Each structure stands twice: as structure tokens, then as C-alpha cells.
Amino acid sequence: MNTQALPKLIDARLEVAERVATLTFDRHDVRNALTGTQLVDDLLAVAEWINREAAEVSVLVLTGAGSAFSAGGNVKDMAARGGDFAGDVAEVAQRYRTGIQRMPLALQGIEVPVIAAVNGPAIGAGFDLANMADLRIASTNARFGETFLNLGIIPGDGGAWFLQRLIGYQRAFELTLSGRIVDAGEARQLGIVLEVVEPAQLMPRTLEIAARIAEQPPKATRLTKRLMKMAQRMELKDFLDLCACFQGMCHNEGEHLDAVNKMLAAMAKR
Missing domain, CATH: 3.90.226.10 (2-enoyl-CoA Hydratase; Chain A, domain 1)
Structure with missing residues (x-):
């Protein structure tokens, strides 16, 4: 760096x-x-x-x-x-x-x-x-x-x-x-x-x-940290709505597909 x-x-x-x-x-x-x-x-x-x-x-x-x-x-x-x-x-x-x-x-x-x-x-x-x-x-x-x-x-x-x-x-x-x-x-x-x-x-x-x-996907890591903090002060229904939005973001990130392919490749070697 x-x-x-x-x-x-x-x-x-x-x-x-x-x-x-x-x-x-x-x-x-x-x-x-x-x-x-x-x-x-x-x-x-x-x-x-x-x-x-x-x-x-x-x-x-x-x-x-x-x-x-x-x-x-x-x-x-x-x-x-x-x-x-x-x-x-x-x-x-x-x-x-x-x-x-x-x-x-x-x-x-x-x-x-x-x-x-x-x-x-x-x-x-x-x-x-x-x-x-x-x-x-x-x-x-x-x-x-x-x-x-x-x-x-x-x-x-x-x-x-x-x-x-x-x-x-x-x-x-x-x-x-x-x-x-x-x-x-x-x-x-x-x-x-x-x-x-x-x-x-x-x-x-x-x-x-x-x-x-x-080692974890960096964008999802930041979103997960944010979720952990927000869970302390939100009602469950509102929190689940937020989770849905964050999950939509994650599914559209390249790092998600990279992680899935990495897992599939590891499974294929077993």
C-alpha cells in the first residue's frame, strides 16, 4: 500500500x-x-x-x-x-x-x-x-x-x-x-x-x-458490521427489511460470485 x-x-x-x-x-x-x-x-x-x-x-x-x-x-x-x-x-x-x-x-x-x-x-x-x-x-x-x-x-x-x-x-x-x-x-x-x-x-x-x-469478502464484511450494530436498536420487522436491502446489494456484487465459485471449486475437489 x-x-x-x-x-x-x-x-x-x-x-x-x-x-x-x-x-x-x-x-x-x-x-x-x-x-x-x-x-x-x-x-x-x-x-x-x-x-x-x-x-x-x-x-x-x-x-x-x-x-x-x-x-x-x-x-x-x-x-x-x-x-x-x-x-x-x-x-x-x-x-x-x-x-x-x-x-x-x-x-x-x-x-x-x-x-x-x-x-x-x-x-x-x-x-x-x-x-x-x-x-x-x-x-x-x-x-x-x-x-x-x-x-x-x-x-x-x-x-x-x-x-x-x-x-x-x-x-x-x-x-x-x-x-x-x-x-x-x-x-x-x-x-x-x-x-x-x-x-x-x-x-x-x-x-x-x-x-x-x-479474508472475508470486504463489502459484505462492512455491511455485516453495520447490521450487527443496527440490530441493537431496531425492531425485528424493520431490521429484516434492512437485511433484505443489504442482501440485494450483496447478491449484485462481484465478490459474491467470486466467493460462490471458490466454494464450488473447493467442493469439487473433495
Whole structure:
């Protein structure tokens, strides 16, 4: 792929190979905090690029450089009431709307499957970001915490919306109200992560899963991702109408005929 076509990023690195884009948060100096850095802007730029220009991308992988996936908000800025946390009620609210709250909207609207490879602690907004992905694979070094109440604040980035849809209201309520940290093993038991692997196997295993998805017909993959998201908020009859329209689109795509012929050829060899 022509690297000149990639979006220009400031605090993250983007690599594309075999239809899989890997976005690595690269601010280890602040444990990949999402405030006080350009990581949210970088993530939004990649999401927009995938939806608008990158038909050759079928999967997006998110991971962190260094020891953390993301520490969420910058606590030093909170203590100083500076940066993203400066100002009166209206100013802070507007900064959330035009800042970190763009992240859940972008992740909810991205057209390709998103896999979070959680290499280390995912805390606060970093935990919420992981939960915005479609799949989560965790290293044994990963830790997860909905820790906002510990700091006297609420999950202002939409985390309470995502977590209860992932693990149910009661478990999400307990994690959010207690503010406790869970390790990778408990996160798997709770249904937060799909798999837990040793640190050296995190990216190989994540890319193995990504590669399997990326082998699927790309246009149908994007439509299927859209259906999975829309199924969460539609009545069955309306949803079936949408499925019929999407299926009509798929049956008229060249990739459908290619896939059918490939399957027939494989059957003929048996």
C-alpha cells in the first residue's frame, strides 16, 4: 500500500498489511492518556480515513506502545484543573462534547470490525475505549477499571452506555460504582475480553483473528458490521427489511460470485 495515502498522525502509528490496519498509541510517556495528547484526534482521523478512502482495509486493530493500553484521562491535569478540565461547568461540558466524546461516536460509526489488543492497563476512558471495540484480546499484563468515581467524576465519554451492553447492567453497575480494578482473568470471566494470552502472543493472536476476518469478502464484511450494530436498536420487522436491502446489494456484487465459485471449486475437489 502507498504509505503516502495514510492519514498524518501525531501521537500514534498506523501500519497496514493484508487488509488489516494496526493503530498503535505511541505516548508511553503519559501511559497513552487520551487527554492532553493527540490520540483521540489520531483515532478519529483513522476512522474517517477507513470509512471514506480505505476500501482495502477490512479490520482495524488498536493497541498501545509501552506498558499501558491507555490510562484514560490525565490525572495531573485534573489536579491542576487545566487542559481539558479547565473552566466552568459550561466550558468543561463543551470541551467534552468537542473532545473525547467524539471518540465513541467515531468507534460506533466505523465500518470495519475493530479489535482491541489490550497490552497493559486500560483504565477509565482507556477501559471505555477498549469496550468500544468489537472484540478484545488481552495480555496477562492487562488490567481493567471503570475508575471514574474514585476521582469524584462520572464516565463522561459514554463508558456506562458501552459497559452494560457488554456484560449486563448488574455487573457493569458493580464495576462502575466500586471503581475496582480487575485483572485479565476476571475480565475474561466477566465477558469483557474474548481471550487472554501471554504478552509475547498478544499481537500474533490478535492478527491471526484479524486475518481470518480480513479474508472475508470486504463489502459484505462492512455491511455485516453495520447490521450487527443496527440490530441493537431496531425492531425485528424493520431490521429484516434492512437485511433484505443489504442482501440485494450483496447478491449484485462481484465478490459474491467470486466467493460462490471458490466454494464450488473447493467442493469439487473433495
